[in-house]
Amino acid sequence: MAVPLSGAGHPSVDPGIGASTVDELIASESEFLQRFKYCYGCDAETFERDIVDPIRRYASYVNLLPATADNFFCSAGGLFRLGLEVAFFALQGTDAHIVSGRATITVRKELEPRWRQATFLAGLCSELHRTLSHATVTDEQGNEWPAYLVPLTVWLERREARRFFVRWIANAPDSRGLGLFALPHIVSPEAMQHLAEANHVVVPQMLASMTGIPLLHEQSILIELVKRSAALVIDRDLAASAHRYGRPILGAHIERYLLDAMRHLVAAHPAWSPNTERSRVWLGAEGLFIVWPNAAAEIRKVLEDDELRGIPKAPETIVEILTAAGVLVAPPEGQACWSILPPGNSSALEAIRLASPDILLTGQTRPVDALAQPLVARAVTAPSRVAGATNAAAQSAPIVPAPTAPRARAASPRAAATEPRSAPDAAAGGPEPHEPQPDAQGALDLDPPPAPPIEAVAPSRQFALKAPLRLVPQVRQALQAAIATMNNDARSAIAVTVASGVFVPVSHFKAHSIDVSVALRALADVDMLVGTKDRRPRTYQHDIGGQEQAGVIVRPAHIEGLDPTDFQTPT
Structure with missing residues (x-):
């Protein structure tokens, strides 16, 4: 229920969020709690503890805070639902x-x-840092919630505030480690001591998962489960949010998985x-x-092994x-x-x-010294000389109409099948000046050209797709x-011929609002692609x-x- 802001001289346009009690929050998720009970499988006392x-402590701390401003779980109560x-x-x-597969049965019985x-x-508190790093919460009088000191629900009750207001921090860094300062409000000291009894691994693994700092030299099932679950839940929410038009904000959650993969590779x-x-x-x-896009394949391999949902495949998307x-x-x-x-x-x-x-090197066991020599290559300022050489070659080359040569080149609209070179290089380095290359002909067009050469460069055939009906x-x-x-x-051609067929960039499918993985799977299912193995494109x-594309x-x-006889058969 909306409450008039009687104490404010200039009421805010933001209506705020009505505060809720812990009991109300728990009651709203009663069905979910029943699923927890079936999954945990224990007596009532243990389940309660x-x-x-x-x-309940988590509900008290976050109340009805959204998880994000306008991305995943952005409605009131989104952070509570995300944690659950x-x-x-x-x-x-x-x-x-x-877990602890190498331990004895007795030890595993105690640790499981x-x-x-x-x-x-770890899953419940996986996004807890957002309360400290991404938003500022105030009451109706503009007093700010001291998030490090007290849960939001307790603070609102002390202030007798019935609504609160969220001000999102622009370009807030993803400081996951801040969640540790809020953790004592969720996990009691007694519960932490219980987790640490008779072992020295459970608590460190849990904290590593929360902070996003992986244990690089130790595999952790706990960290992998939480990471995979968070990716699944966020991806499902993004797909199910019918009120969000267009694509979600990039970098909202995926960059953490990309960085984890890169740190693992280093x-x-x-x-x-x-x-x-x-x-x-x-x-x-x-x-x-990082050498690119060569490194993208290894990053994708790590993410695919982790079975994470919503992870990009194209190097361009990762960079974006x-x-x-x-x-x-x-x-x-x-x-x-x-x-x-x-x-x-x-080169x-x-x-x-x-x-x-x-970002990548912190925590590495072997220190890395920066190279003394500069790494960035100087920009090449030779295009004008190349263009001059092209024009010179074109002026010195006699115009010899060759009607068959342009038709042979029509099968390769942009580049030769086996040696894709830029057109200026091909013109400047052509060993036979009496047969002008495509760009050399373009240079001749600067002067009034004879009609036959212009007709000669026109394609003599039309290309079209012959695809199976079930595509x-x-x-x-x-x-x-x-x-x-x-x-x-x-x-300006998007598709170009190469040694074994016709190359089509995956970015073209994205431009047509088609998921790249869906497009590749559809083409592989009808056996239209080169290099497909076991229906994996x-x-x-x-x-x-001039740009390397996937x-x-x-x-x-x-x-x-x-x-097809003009092309190489892939082995």
Whole structure:
């Protein structure tokens, strides 16, 4: 019920949130509590002590606070519901795992109840830090809730406040460690002591899960269960929120899983050892760089092994999420990635740059010294000279109409099948000046060209999709649109021919509002892709317009206008 703000001279437009009592909150989730009882499987006294009491304390602390401003669980009571759902699914997951598997039966009998309770508590408090880092809560008179000192419900009762107001902090960092300062309000000292009895691992694992600081050299079932449950619950809420139009805010929760995967790779993967030969990770005076998109495959592999929901597949999406979260530094204007030249490399590599090296390197056992030499490659200022060479080659080359050559090149609208090179290089380095390359012909067009050469570069055939009837209609339409661009200007084509077929970027499916995994699975089911094994599609990297993009290769037999015998058969 709305309450007039009689004490305020200038009432706020924000109506606020009506305060609730703990009993009301518990009653609203009575069915959920019954599910906890069936899952935990114990007597009434133990259930009250281990499950109900922490839930009541959690309800008292968060009251009806939303979890986020406009993303997942953003309605009143969202944070309470989020904690309950993550706790339930994490607790349910313990039934399928044996913790402390190397211990004796007697030890496991003592530890298993503690592991299950700790997993429940870690899930319940997994987003507790948001009360301290993401929002400020005030009452009707503008007094601020001292979140470190007292639960919200207790404070509102002391102030006799019937409503509270939430002011969200813009660009708040994801400081998960702050949740430890609120933990004593949820977990009593007696419960913490019970978890620590006869062992030295349960409490550290629980706290590591809450703070988001993984134990890099020790596998933890508890941490994995909570992480997987949180991803599942948040992904389900985002999908079910009918009032949210468009895509959710990037970086709201996914960046934590990406960073965990990267930290795991730095600690365990040989190719991620910083500043070593052929490493993915380079630390220099300018900062920490990760070779991209080469590193994306390892990150995806770790996330797929963790079976996390809602995790992006495309390298471009990963970069977008991390940039929006403030983890990455944007490259110079006009560039998709940073260009670095590590020691021992003769050519520059594309890389992403982290905002701080400590994001990945904090807690590593081996200290990493920054390289003395600069890593960032100098920008190449030679395009004008290349263009000049192209024009010179074009002026010196006699115009020889060759009607068959352009038709042969029509099957490769943008690049040769085996050697994709940029057009200026091809024109400048062509060994036979009497046969102008596509861009050389474009340079000739600056002068009034004869009519025959212009007619010669026009495609002599039309390309179209030949897909099985059972292909998903939305995927068929998107693929048709990509293949149709091969009939227009080669420089604007989305699909390009490569050695074994036609390369289509996965970003094209995203642009048509199709989930990339759905599109790849649909194409693999009808056997249209190169490299498919056991109905698992394989993605490739290819340079398009000077940018390395991830995509799939469609078999040439499914493209009308192409001769499959002109392409390599993949092994």
